[in-house]
Amino acid sequence: MNLPLTIKETRKGLIDKKYSAVELVDSYLEKISKNKDLNAFLTISDDEAYAKAKEVDKLVGVGISEDQYPLLGSAITHKDLFLTKGVRTTAASKVLESYVPEYSATVVKKYDEAGSIMLGKANCDAWAHGASGENSDFGPTLNPWNKKYVPGGSSSGSAAAVAAGLTLVATGTDTGGSIRNPANFCGVVGLKPTYGAVSRYGIVAMASSLDSVGCFGHTVSDVETMFNVSKGEDGFDATVKNVESAKPKDKLRIGIPREYFAEGIDREVEKSVTEAIDIFKKQGVELVDISLPNTKHGVSVYYIVQPAEVSSNLSRYDGIRYGNGRDSFGAEAKRRIMLGTYVLSAGYYDAYYLKAQKVRSKLIQDFDNAYEKVDAIIAPVMPTAAFKLGDKVSDPLRMYLADVYTVSANLAGIPGLAIPSGFNKGGLPLGFQLLGPRFSENTLFDLGKMYQEVTNYEPKLAI
Amino acid sequence: MTKLTRDDVLHVAKLAKLNISDAEIAKYTSQLASVINYFSELSEVDTSDAEPTSQTTGLKNVYREGETNIENCLSQNAATSGTDNIHNGYFKVKAILEGRTDK
Numbered sequence: 001m002n003l004p005l006t007i008k009e010t011r012k013g014l015i016d017k018k019y020s021a022v023e024l025v026d027s028y029l030e031k032i033s034k035n036k037d038l039n040a041f042l043t044i045s046d047d048e049a050y051a052k053a054k055e056v057d058k059l060v061g062v063g064i065s066e067d068q069y070p071l072l073g074s075a076i077t078h079k080d081l082f083l084t085k086g087v088r089t090t091a092a093s094k095v096l097e098s099y100v101p102e103y104s105a106t107v108v109k110k111y112d113e114a115g116s117i118m119l120g121k122a123n124c125d126a127w128a129h130g131a132s133g134e135n136s137d138f139g140p141t142l143n144p145w146n147k148k149y150v151p152g153g154s155s156s157g158s159a160a161a162v163a164a165g166l167t168l169v170a171t172g173t174d175t176g177g178s179i180r181n182p183a184n185f186c187g188v189v190g191l192k193p194t195y196g197a198v199s200r201y202g203i204v205a206m207a208s209s210l211d212s213v214g215c216f217g218h219t220v221s222d223v224e225t226m227f228n229v230s231k232g233e234d235g236f237d238a239t240v241k242n243v244e245s246a247k248p249k250d251k252l253r254i255g256i257p258r259e260y261f262a263e264g265i266d267r268e269v270e271k272s273v274t275e276a277i278d279i280f281k282k283q284g285v286e287l288v289d290i291s292l293p294n295t296k297h298g299v300s301v302y303y304i305v306q307p308a309e310v311s312s313n314l315s316r317y318d319g320i321r322y323g324n325g326r327d328s329f330g331a332e333a334k335r336r337i338m339l340g341t342y343v344l345s346a347g348y349y350d351a352y353y354l355k356a357q358k359v360r361s362k363l364i365q366d367f368d369n370a371y372e373k374v375d376a377i378i379a380p381v382m383p384t385a386a387f388k389l390g391d392k393v394s395d396p397l398r399m400y401l402a403d404v405y406t407v408s409a410n411l412a413g414i415p416g417l418a419i420p421s422g423f424n425k426g427g428l429p430l431g432f433q434l435l436g437p438r439f440s441e442n443t444l445f446d447l448g449k450m451y452q453e454v455t456n457y458e459p460k461l462a463i
Numbered sequence: 464m465t466k467l468t469r470d471d472v473l474h475v476a477k478l479a480k481l482n483i484s485d486a487e488i489a490k491y492t493s494q495l496a497s498v499i500n501y502f503s504e505l506s507e508v509d510t511s512d513a514e515p516t517s518q519t520t521g522l523k524n525v526y527r528e529g530e531t532n533i534e535n536c537l538s539q540n541a542a543t544s545g546t547d548n549i550h551n552g553y554f555k556v557k558a559i560l561e562g563r564t565d566k
Binding site: 241319338345356360362438 | 475478481497502516522545
């Protein structure tokens, strides 16, 4: 069967009786099983998927109204950081290789209640520590467009599964770029929401002031639907506030940050962003040159603040109440824990952590200043397209430096939408990101939908 | 900002309760040293007028009602289901005090 490529298409197919939800699950599971080499999944929850599919088929039989179950029958895969009651959750780490949660994350519950069918858990960099998928304790996920290349990370399996058509939508987290990076490398849409828009309850914590809970889909419209299902206060995450995203202005202005187009950016990546800029210009959007002067300090600030918070969050893994002991941590986890412990330790706290927090304020000020002049910012996501597996594994610093365009959004708590825009000469995906002020998701969605409409965007599966 | 030494790595590993083998120490020291060395670029930023930011929501003192909702609690069985190292419904942990000193 030709699997549906959008949430709307899935719903229509079920209601028109083109297929049943059980048949959908059959098709997805068959495709997943044919593509095991991608290593996109760590756990397949087929029993649960069929049980849910039968419920969905019953609902379709009884008849539902248009505004009920917005994700009816949509196949969803959760990054393995998301606790799923009764279904193994590993954080892609040997520490939790047998851990079965006794409760589910808020967003897992919300997506379930909206009618989606969970297929399983997606592979990722262990503890979300990574930007390529190569730090999973269970082997890297492969890029479905070219299996010698990385899919990006840390939400590697989620992005790859959507790109390969192994799932319709998937969830992820973005702490320093971990949704936008793999979305970009795999040619799918990825949303990092405003910090505080979506509850982090039940999601394995990486850096608590930076973690953002988001999703992947083929279209901006689908990602918008997913975001609206997931957002809002739940009584368990004190950083979440019910803030209605403002209605976008009629005449929008997009900023082009000059620091994001300096040296180090691949020619084809740069060209794909400037082509997108031209498309927006033709639609009457005003393009404004802006400056984000502290951009170059983002990596330093991020790799001080994030490991500091990681070292605290990962201290709970002592093998006493659940999981294996701390000897089961992989190399990257150990590096980040040690880095974080160091910058917080006596004698170094002021020079590193406190300094980084002050520079963080300056990065936030850069964005505040920019957003007085523009409604959104357009930028590349990564300095290059996907790179070959193994290219950067021996040089952690080199891997960290490639996060320069993504980390600032996390430090400032602002939303970012990664949109695919084509392919490079090597057949690997290209794309760009739109960044907005806090709670400006509606503006980003409007611009993203405009782009996909004007370019007659048709989702294309890698496999 | 000083250069990271092998002793620094051993010190933080102990603080973080991580066992690093002798074979790994050199590798981690060199990798961490290069990252920490990179951070020295922050010293060129003038932060004399900047307040530190620890989170971006601007929220303070978010409270909930001080009541227990039993639906949000795990049963004792559920809460102890993550390990076999249980005794009478309690988690077993390593002893801190081992000898009697009162006799």
